Amino acid sequence: xxxxxxxxxxxxxxxxxxxxxxxxxxxxxxxxxxxxxxxxxxxxxxxxxxxxxxxxxxxxxxxxxxxxxxxxxxxxxxxxxxxxxxxxxxxxxxxxxxxxxxxxxxxxxxxxxxxxxxxxxxxxxxxxxxxxxxxxxxxxxxxxxxxxxxxxxxxxxxxxxxxxxxxxxxxxxxxxxxxxxxxxxxxxxxxxxxxxxxxxxxxxxxxxxxxxxxxxxxxxxxxxxxxxxxxxxxxxxxxxxxxxxxxxxxxxxxxxxxxxxxxxxxxxxxxxxxxxxxxxxxxxxxxxxxxxxxxxxxxxxxxxxxxxxxxxxxxxxxxxxxxxxxxxxxxxxxxxxxxxxxxxxxxxxxxxxxxxxxxxxxxxxxxxxxxxxxxxxxxxxxxxxxxxxxxxxxxxxxxxxxxxxxxxxxxxxxxxxxxxxxxxxxxxxxxxxxxxxxxxxxxxxxxxxxxxxxxxxxxxxxxxxxxxxxxxxxxxxxxxxxxxxxxxxxxxxxxxxxxxxxxxxxxxxxxxxxxxxxxxxxxxxxxxxxxxxxxxxxxxxxxxxxxxxxxxxxxxxxxxxxxxxxxxxxxxxxxxxxxxxxxxxxxxxxxx
Amino acid sequence: xxxxxxxxxxxxxxxxxxxxxxxxxxxxxxxxxxxxxxxxxxxxxxxxxxxxxxxxxxxxxxxxxxxxxxxxxxxxxxxx
Numbered sequence: 119x120x121x122x123x124x125x126x127x128x129x130x131x132x133x134x135x136x137x138x139x140x141x142x143x144x145x146x147x148x149x150x151x152x153x154x155x156x157x158x159x160x161x162x163x164x165x166x167x168x169x170x171x172x173x174x175x176x177x178x179x180x181x182x183x184x185x186x187x188x189x190x191x192x193x194x195x196x197x198x199x200x201x202x203x204x205x206x207x208x209x210x211x212x213x214x215x216x217x218x219x220x221x222x223x224x225x226x227x228x229x230x231x232x233x234x235x236x237x238x239x240x241x242x243x244x245x246x247x248x249x250x251x252x253x254x255x256x257x258x259x260x261x262x263x264x265x266x267x268x269x270x271x272x273x274x275x276x277x278x279x280x281x282x283x284x285x286x287x288x289x290x291x292x293x294x295x296x297x298x299x300x301x302x303x304x305x306x307x308x309x310x311x312x313x314x315x316x317x318x319x320x321x322x323x324x325x326x327x328x329x330x331x332x333x334x335x336x337x338x339x340x341x342x343x344x345x346x347x348x349x350x351x352x353x354x355x356x357x358x359x360x361x362x363x364x365x366x367x368x369x370x371x372x373x374x375x376x377x378x379x380x381x382x383x384x385x386x387x388x389x390x391x392x393x394x395x396x397x398x399x400x401x402x403x404x405x406x407x408x409x410x411x412x413x414x415x416x417x418x419x420x421x422x423x424x425x426x427x428x429x430x431x432x433x434x435x436x437x438x439x440x441x442x443x444x445x446x447x448x449x450x451x452x453x454x455x456x457x458x459x460x461x462x463x464x465x466x467x468x469x470x471x472x473x474x475x476x477x478x479x480x481x482x483x484x485x486x487x488x489x490x491x492x493x494x495x496x497x498x499x500x501x502x503x504x505x506x507x508x509x510x511x512x513x514x515x516x517x518x519x520x521x522x523x524x525x526x527x528x529x530x531x532x533x534x535x536x537x538x539x540x541x542x543x544x545x546x547x548x549x550x551x552x553x554x555x556x557x558x559x560x561x562x563x564x565x566x567x568x569x570x571x572x573x574x575x576x577x578x579x580x581x582x583x584x585x586x587x588x589x590x591x592x593x594x595x596x597x598x599x600x601x602x603x604x605x606x607x608x609x610x611x612x613x614x615x616x617x618x619x620x621x622x623x624x625x626x627x628x629x630x631x632x633x634x635x636x637x638x639x640x641x642x643x644x645x646x647x648x649x650x651x652x653x654x655x656x657x658x659x660x661x662x663x664x665x666x667x668x669x670x671x672x673x674x675x676x677x678x679x680x681x682x683x684x685x686x687x688x689x690x691x692x693x694x695x696x697x698x699x700x701x702x703x704x705x706x707x708x709x710x
Numbered sequence: 711x712x713x714x715x716x717x718x719x720x721x722x723x724x725x726x727x728x729x730x731x732x733x734x735x736x737x738x739x740x741x742x743x744x745x746x747x748x749x750x751x752x753x754x755x756x757x758x759x760x761x762x763x764x765x766x767x768x769x770x771x772x773x774x775x776x777x778x779x780x781x782x783x784x785x786x787x788x789x790x
Contacts, residue, residue, distance in 0.1 A: 134727030
């Protein structure tokens with residue numbers, strides 16, 4: 119059972135027991151969440167807590183005094199500052215909007231009212247920005263429970279509906295320009311549930327909770343997804359069954375010309391719509407994989423159908439054979455170098471879903487039912503692929519994995535691995551952190567699990583501070599080759615201590631494993647050390663359960679084991695008089 | 711033990727996270743450990759879900775102990 123799938127009723131019954139059970143796990147990261155609330159927020163917080171624990175995040179909460187969200191952020195922020203939040207969640211709603219326009223109000227009055235309300239919230243965000251490094255999650259506004267002017271409420275300058283639509287537009291603009299501000303789309307959450315199932319006047323007057331328990335859970339799911347996204351826990355790959363999932367019918371029995379896809383039938387159209395949805399996910403950075411009980415040759419014919427929207431090359435991994443699905447899914451994760459906890463599996467067959475979910479509990483297996491028309495909404499409910507923004511890397515990710523497949527073919531043609539690396543014509547760029555890369559660096563820091571020596575996580579604010587703090591040596595690495603640009607793939611953060619350097623973080627994206635990039639990073643790090651008069655480099659390896667890959671990283675680079683510390687095993691490299699650079703294959707290395 | 715009381719027993723145990731809790735008609739927020747105002751909200755929500763009933767605002771204010779709850783639930787169920 120996954121927490122994300124349980125009903126409100128089960129939640130209410132079991133939340134205390136589950137919390138006890140989950141909080142005692144030892145693989146959790148702590149995140150400090152301050153909730154500034156315009157209503158009673160405890161119910162939403164209880165739900166958020168369990169949903170985050172399920173994602174491996176243990177929230178430590180701060181709750182503002184009732185309805186003091188503005189005061190504690192702007193006028194009297196000492197308590198909030200002392201809490202040192204990583205995340206500030208501003209849980210406000212239409213109930214917190216101040217003032218109303220008289221019925222004779224004009225467009226100018228409406229604009230003034232919007233400016234006043236958005237200005238009040240902007241002063242909260244600016245104050246938080248100034249005083250702390252936290253990310254901010256801000257609710258926009260749900261439509262009110264009644265429309266005084268009926269449909270005209272959306273037209274009249276005095277209409278509440280028009281006011282909220284305009285204010286939400288302003289909030290969206292603010293969230294797109296303020297880097298640390300994330301919008302929680304309360305308006306869409308209420309619309310999905312339905313305003314009548316969202317508002318609860320009885321609970322508002324009794325407890326100052328403005329929502330039904332179901333709505334509180336929906337809000338919590340959305341907020342937990344944003345927090346998970348900020349900490350790199352969003353899922354990365356959609357694994358799809360084929361027969362009766364991507365097309366109607368069984369291609370091996372019915373033949374490629376009889377499967378249902380395309381405009382001829384209602385069922386075919388529905389499968390086309392689902393394929394289109396999958397393709398759009400791929401275009402925004404979610405990888406697609408196929409996992410089907412078929413022969414590969416037969417399965418591929420489905421994508422040669424003239425009406426197929428998905429093509430074979432859209433899949434970053436394609437497993438069509440007669441092995442059990444959970445075995446194939448493990449292979450997909452290996453092949454793509456991502457964790458099982460990055461996968462979502464969609465299959466119309468409940469038996470297959472149950473098998474995968476029992477064998478691989480880390481994989482998300484939503485109950486999509488067996489009707490293609492229900493698949494999209496089941497995926498949406500799960501908030502699996504919540505992006506916290508769209509980076510250039512997101513938009514080109516799928517094609518980068520395609521290039522990886524081309525590299526693999528090339529590799530098989532070479533006599534030696536060195537000859538292969540040479541043929542890739544790699545070029546790199548390694549330099550201290552630059553402003554334009556801070557967002558990508560943060561993204562990488564929070565989602566890289568395997569090639570990550572300490573798995574320390576940092577928020578964008580912390581990365582910004584470190585980038586401008588002379589006590590640190592920072593490096594990012596970009597790598598390109600003849601098949602394409604891999605983008606920014608490696609990060610080092612190290613703290614100086616007189617003639618010593620301590621490496622707090624060293625990570626690399628697994629898409630450039632075994633390319634010699636780590637050698638180039640070391641060369642650049644040593645060059646930086648020379649400039650700063652550093653003679654000893656200390657590295658740490660903290661085992662996390664996911665980073666076995668780099669257990670011998672420092673040993674391979676010639677560091678000596680120098681004991682154990684509370685930050686893991688300690689490794690030391692004394693810089694020799696004359697350091698011979700290690701990198702051989704990455705050319706045109708641009709430094710600084 | 712009455713039917714409704716028997717159904718309330720596991721709800722109280724779960725929501726208040728006390729597997730040994732024994733409630734009776736006289737149990738109230740002062741005598742049951744953990745029954746604070748926030749737990750009360752969860753109890754009401756869980757009870758409404760369990761019995762598929764909905765308490766009115768005025769009724770919520772009248773619930774002083776488990777006996778009041780049982781009487782109200784029985785009235786609601788009878789009216790269905």
